[in-house]
Amino acid sequence: MNFEFTEEQLMIQQAARDYAQRELIQDVIERDTHAIYPEKHVKALAELGFMGMLVDPEYDGGGMDTVSYVLAMEEISKVDASVSVIMSVNNSLVCYGLDKFGSKEQKEKYLKPLARGEKIGAFLLSEPEAGSDATSQRTTAEDKGDYYLLNGTKNWITNGNTAGTYLVIAQTHPEKGHKGINVLIVDRNSPGISVGPHEDKMGMRSSDTHSVMFNDVKVPKENRIGEDGFGFKFAMMTLEGGRIGIASQALGLASGAFERAVKYAKERKAFGTEIANHQAIAFKLADMAVKIENARNLCLKAAWLKDQGKPYGYASAMAKYYAAEIAMEVTTEAVQIHGGYGYVKEYHVERLMREAKLTQIYEGTSEIQQIVISRQVLKDF
Amino acid sequence: MNILVCISNVPDTTTRIKYSADMKEVDYSGVQWIINPWDELALTRAIELKEANPALVQKITVITAGRADVEATLRKALACGADDAIRVDAASGDSLYTASQLANAVKGDAYDVILCGIESSDYNNSAVGGMMAELLDYNSVSAVSSLNLDGNTIKVTREIDGGKQNIEVAGPVVLIVQKGIAINPRIPSMRGIMTARTKPLKVVPATDVIPASRVVSYEAPPAKSACKMIAPDHIEELVNLLHNEARVI
Numbered sequence: 001m002n003f004e005f006t007e008e009q010l011m012i013q014q015a016a017r018d019y020a021q022r023e024l025i026q027d028v029i030e031r032d033t034h035a036i037y038p039e040k041h042v043k044a045l046a047e048l049g050f051m052g053m054l055v056d057p058e059y060d061g062g063g064m065d066t067v068s069y070v071l072a073m074e075e076i077s078k079v080d081a082s083v084s085v086i087m088s089v090n091n092s093l094v095c096y097g098l099d100k101f102g103s104k105e106q107k108e109k110y111l112k113p114l115a116r117g118e119k120i121g122a123f124l125l126s127e128p129e130a131g132s133d134a135t136s137q138r139t140t141a142e143d144k145g146d147y148y149l150l151n152g153t154k155n156w157i158t159n160g161n162t163a164g165t166y167l168v169i170a171q172t173h174p175e176k177g178h179k180g181i182n183v184l185i186v187d188r189n190s191p192g193i194s195v196g197p198h199e200d201k202m203g204m205r206s207s208d209t210h211s212v213m214f215n216d217v218k219v220p221k222e223n224r225i226g227e228d229g230f231g232f233k234f235a236m237m238t239l240e241g242g243r244i245g246i247a248s249q250a251l252g253l254a255s256g257a258f259e260r261a262v263k264y265a266k267e268r269k270a271f272g273t274e275i276a277n278h279q280a281i282a283f284k285l286a287d288m289a290v291k292i293e294n295a296r297n298l299c300l301k302a303a304w305l306k307d308q309g310k311p312y313g314y315a316s317a318m319a320k321y322y323a324a325e326i327a328m329e330v331t332t333e334a335v336q337i338h339g340g341y342g343y344v345k346e347y348h349v350e351r352l353m354r355e356a357k358l359t360q361i362y363e364g365t366s367e368i369q370q371i372v373i374s375r376q377v378l379k380d381f
Numbered sequence: 382m383n384i385l386v387c388i389s390n391v392p393d394t395t396t397r398i399k400y401s402a403d404m405k406e407v408d409y410s411g412v413q414w415i416i417n418p419w420d421e422l423a424l425t426r427a428i429e430l431k432e433a434n435p436a437l438v439q440k441i442t443v444i445t446a447g448r449a450d451v452e453a454t455l456r457k458a459l460a461c462g463a464d465d466a467i468r469v470d471a472a473s474g475d476s477l478y479t480a481s482q483l484a485n486a487v488k489g490d491a492y493d494v495i496l497c498g499i500e501s502s503d504y505n506n507s508a509v510g511g512m513m514a515e516l517l518d519y520n521s522v523s524a525v526s527s528l529n530l531d532g533n534t535i536k537v538t539r540e541i542d543g544g545k546q547n548i549e550v551a552g553p554v555v556l557i558v559q560k561g562i563a564i565n566p567r568i569p570s571m572r573g574i575m576t577a578r579t580k581p582l583k584v585v586p587a588t589d590v591i592p593a594s595r596v597v598s599y600e601a602p603p604a605k606s607a608c609k610m611i612a613p614d615h616i617e618e619l620v621n622l623l624h625n626e627a628r629v630i
Contacts (some may be wrong), residue, residue, distance in 0.1 A: 007453050007456060008574055008575075008578075010453075011456070011457055011460055011574050011577075012457065012571070015568045015569050015570075015574070018566075018568050019568055047570065048568060048569075048571065049570045049571025049572055050571070053571050057575065062571030062572065062574075062575065063571075063575055064571060064574075064575075070406075093454060159517045186505075285403060
């Protein structure tokens with residue numbers, strides 16, 4: 001067993017840290033306050049290669065491993081989870097799905113601009129009445145011979161308005177249940193697509209979340225990924241990897257808040273000494289450190305399994321579940337350690353706490369992760 | 382035109398420097414190493430010049446003197462955009478020793494511009510650049526805060542008392558650069574990190590150089606005195622202390 005990172009992995013971690021601490025930090029509060037999409041940062045991160053870092057270099061990606069991706073996601077998320085969710089959706093849902101399951105033609109046409117970050121992708125699974133229960137898709141992709149006719153509404157879509165390419169999960173054969181579901185690559189500019197208003201969220205406020213409506217949208221047959229009926233399997237397999245991205249995001253929210261809490265505790269004085277010298281605070285920091293270390297190890301193990309080509313669904317569910325839960329706990333404690341200062345925007349930790357909440361909800365709620373984990377536990381033991 | 386950028390491997394600027402118990406050595410355990418910030422800006426400017434003038438700037442080489450553990454720093458420089466790297470397999474020494482090792486390694490190579498940071502953030506000697514120029518019999522310009530190329534003409538700006546001095550200088554030249562030479566240090570891209578694997582990193586043996594000085598001992602700075610808290614409405618007391626005790630106003 002080797003817990004050492006390679007020189008390249010450390011270089012990627014440092015590059016992400018440098019960008020986050022030097023650039024993202026500058027306007028993160030303003031973007032959060034006014035829900036401003038981080039366009040210049042997405043462009044800059046794309047130029048550095050972070051938007052397609054896992055994609056095969058043959059398709060203009062960075063060709064990096066998932067361990068590097070965890071390290072980069074943690075560093076970006078320490079400062080701005082709105083930016084890291086854009087990075088996560090593009091990398092581990094859209095690019096990964098296309099890279100792994102798309103045809104050569106689909107990769108040439110759609111994956112390359114996504115991997116270069118010239119276009120951003122969105123993954124359209126959730127519906128007004130189908131979130132965790134992804135089998136109940138009401139969006140339909142009617143087979144019309146040489147094209148599909150797409151109708152329905154998708155909800156809570158990250159990059160919903162800014163994406164150039166959508167991966168849409170829709171039902172083609174309702175009688176077959178989840179085996180009738182397909183996944184289609186849809187150009188954002190196709191006639192019949194309309195985008196709902198920007199969701200005014202509690203956290204991740206500068207990420208671009210919308211509902212997307214499809215009204216008789218024609219999608220060429222060649223834009224279906226995989227065989228007829230592959231859509232549900234595609235979604236589940238892609239989300240397995242996506243969980244690593246969100247787990248790493250949760251990890252970054254926790255470690256970002258923790259770093260700020262440690263710094264503050266060493267500076268702030270009460271009762272004649274720095275508050276870090278009070279056991280009430282020191283023990284909080286110890287608990288936070290242990291939780292973060294556990295979450296990091298779970299994330300890295302899931303990433304390592306994925307890089308080794310081994311099954312990682314169980315590990316990624318554990319990572320996502322645990323990291324999201326401790327992100328909520330650690331960010332809340334970071335606010336507590338900051339006292340009144342933690343409750344104002346200038347000290348950042350209140351924002352990290354608001355953002356942490358979403359990691360327990362999206363890309364599979366904590367309860368869905370518990371289902372995945374418990375099913376495996378009951379099968380294995 | 383070929384550009385050589387001299388890189389010093391220094392502890393991260395947030396490192397708390399520790400010394401051995403006998404105060405004769407710096408204790409480098411647990412230290413994070415980085416490219417000396419001024420050298421990183423020099424490298425960034427070299428890369429910018431090559432990107433802006435691809436036909437003119439053929440190659441950027443980075444060089445450092447150190448043992449194998451400094452290669453990570455050189456590979457970061459390659460990932461940022463340098464074309465090749467040289468490591469002189471030498472232990473650390475004083476400025477003349479380092480300058481001699483670097484100069485001996487590149488003597489006879491056709492570099493038109495050699496960039497050195499104005500100082501290293503650890504030992505602050507501010508001497509290697511000038512010494513290299515002397516050893517290589519190159520021109521040198523110090524305190525350079527801007528570098529541009531107009532064809533083969535090297536145009537630099539220097540910070541001087543009360544303003545700036547714009548000059549042109551003939552190559553080959555050592556430019557000793559400071560803040561302003563580039564705005565932000567270059568962050569390596571994924572592609573850069575990937576291609577750094579295959580870029581040449583040459584290791585050359587150290588030459589026989591006798592250092593001109595030896596370190597006798599180190600001294601830690603005095604501990605910071607306790608902070609005095611002044612109540613917000615006691616402005617006169619604050620002014621008095623700043624004037625008479627701290628003597629900063």
